[in-house]
Amino acid sequence: MHELGIAESALRAVLEVARKGKAVQVRRVVVRIGARSGVEPEAFRFAFDALRVDTRAAGAAVDVECIPATGRCEECGACFAVSDFPAGGCPACGGARVDVAGGMELELKTVDLV
Amino acid sequence: MTSKPSTCGCGASEDAVIHVDVSDPAERPPLPPGDPLPGVEVRVDVNVRLLDANDRQAAANRAQFAARRICAVNLVSGPGAGKTTLLQRTLEALGPEIRCAVLVGDLQTDHDARRLQRPGVPVAQITTGSACHLDAAMVARGIAALPLEGVQLLLIENVGNLVCPASFDLGENRRVVLVSCAEGEDKPLKYPPLFTSAHAVIMNKIDVAEVLDFDRAVSREAIRRIAPQAPIFELSARTGAGLDAWCRYLRALVERGA
Ligand SMILES: Nc1nc2c(ncn2[C@@H]2O[C@H](COP(=O)(O)OP(=O)(O)O)[C@@H](O)[C@H]2O)c(=O)[nH]1
Ligand SMILES: [Mg+2]
Ligand SMILES: [Zn+2]
Numbered sequence: 190m191h192e193l194g195i196a197e198s199a200l201r202a203v204l205e206v207a208r209k210g211k212a213v214q215v216r217r218v219v220v221r222i223g224a225r226s227g228v229e230p231e232a233f234r235f236a237f238d239a240l241r242v243d244t245r246a247a248g249a250a251v252d253v254e255c256i257p258a259t260g261r262c263e264e265c266g267a268c269f270a271v272s273d274f275p276a277g278g279c280p281a282c283g284g285a286r287v288d289v290a291g292g293m294e295l296e297l298k299t300v301d302l303v
Numbered sequence: 304m305t306s307k308p309s310t311c312g313c314g315a316s317e318d319a320v321i322h323v324d325v326s327d328p329a330e331r332p333p334l335p336p337g338d339p340l341p342g343v344e345v346r347v348d349v350n351v352r353l354l355d356a357n358d359r360q361a362a363a364n365r366a367q368f369a370a371r372r373i374c375a376v377n378l379v380s381g382p383g384a385g386k387t388t389l390l391q392r393t394l395e396a397l398g399p400e401i402r403c404a405v406l407v408g409d410l411q412t413d414h415d416a417r418r419l420q421r422p423g424v425p426v427a428q429i430t431t432g433s434a435c436h437l438d439a440a441m442v443a444r445g446i447a448a449l450p451l452e453g454v455q456l457l458l459i460e461n462v463g464n465l466v467c468p469a470s471f472d473l474g475e476n477r478r479v480v481l482v483s484c485a486e487g488e489d490k491p492l493k494y495p496p497l498f499t500s501a502h503a504v505i506m507n508k509i510d511v512a513e514v515l516d517f518d519r520a521v522s523r524e525a526i527r528r529i530a531p532q533a534p535i536f537e538l539s540a541r542t543g544a545g546l547d548a549w550c551r552y553l554r555a556l557v558e559r560g561a
């Protein structure tokens with residue numbers, strides 16, 4: 190249930206932005222969650238909703254951008270989706286060394302204030 | 304969410320294990336209050352990692368390890384894969400030549416910390432309460448409680464969980480993920496984030512692989528697909544088979560100052 194802790198740090202960051210921006214309300218929040226971040230977007234949403242009651246973010250729309258897992262071949266530099274983990278390594282050159290290029294994200298991207 | 308806290312309700316101990324309880328919710332700073340003022344709609348580009356606070360604490364831990372010339376190893380697995388047993392073996396094998404210390408994370412009990420007690424090896428138990436993983440702040444409190452003078456190798460047993468420890472950097476120098484032959488060969492395919500971040504993978508309980516119809520080659524292939532960067536150690540923490548290669552790995556880390 191660590192989505193609760195992550196949702197808490199997200200809300201903390203959102204409210205901090207709202208406080209610094211002297212906002213009455215938060216209109217919209219965009220977070221980025223990678224497919225390999227270990228965080229379930231739905232569980233995050235659930236926790237975030239539970240926490241933001243009675244805060245200035247209570248009425249905000251929450252957009253979760255889900256970032257797919259991508260790999261980058263160390264040998265030829267090709268980028269590709271790795272959701273199905275192809276056994277043959279890099280689809281372009283067959284190289285075995287593949288770096289994670291995307292999918293580990295866990296970020297607060299934007300906050301819209303009024 | 305696949306992890307579920309389990310309790311075992313055993314009694315308290317009266318021995319030398321250092322106890323660090325981090326389950327007190329009063330420790331958390333309150334959410335910042337507001338002072339509302341009307342304004343126009345603006346978009347703020349924040350672009351901050353949600354685990355920013357943890358990352359910063361992890362960096363501080365890492366700096367402390369570097370300053371003290373300690374190599375810290377974070378051992379992660381599902382419950383029962385054999386972390387404590389492997390640590391017992393490792394302490395027996397390396398104890399005479401390398402100064403070790405141990406941090407054990409557990410939801411409720413200090414069973415594991417007591418199993419790991421050895422003369423000259425400081426052990427701290429971090430009781431996490433409901434948290435299903437260790438985070439960098441818990442480790443900071445754990446190391447503050449340990450006598451670290453002269454320690455070369457800090458072994459950290461994370462809470463049994465293959466999901467969230469992936470997200471929480473502890474400041475460790477090496478993250479080692481353990482799978483056992485009593486689990487499916489496809490564990491890495493089901494929990495890719497953790498394996499993606501592993502520096503090394505241990506396949507434990509090879510003594511019972513055959514009986515359990517566990518195909519080591521299939522498991523090896525699954526690990527390589529998700530964690531091509533990680534060396535694989537196939538061993539039995541029970542019989543000691545394959546333990547030498549693992550100990551050589553740790554020895555090399557300590558010698559080169561990881
Ligand atoms: N057969 C076999 N059993 C093991 C091995 N390593 C650990 N075990 C057993 O697996 C169970 C869980 O081990 P433990 O070290 O407590 O796992 P942890 O929860 O990851 O710390 C215990 O009953 C151990 O005796 C092994 O290499 N082979
Ligand atoms: Mg254990
Ligand atoms: Zn390639």
Ligand SMILES: [Zn+2]
Pocket residue numbers: 190191434435436467468
């Ligand atoms: Zn957790």
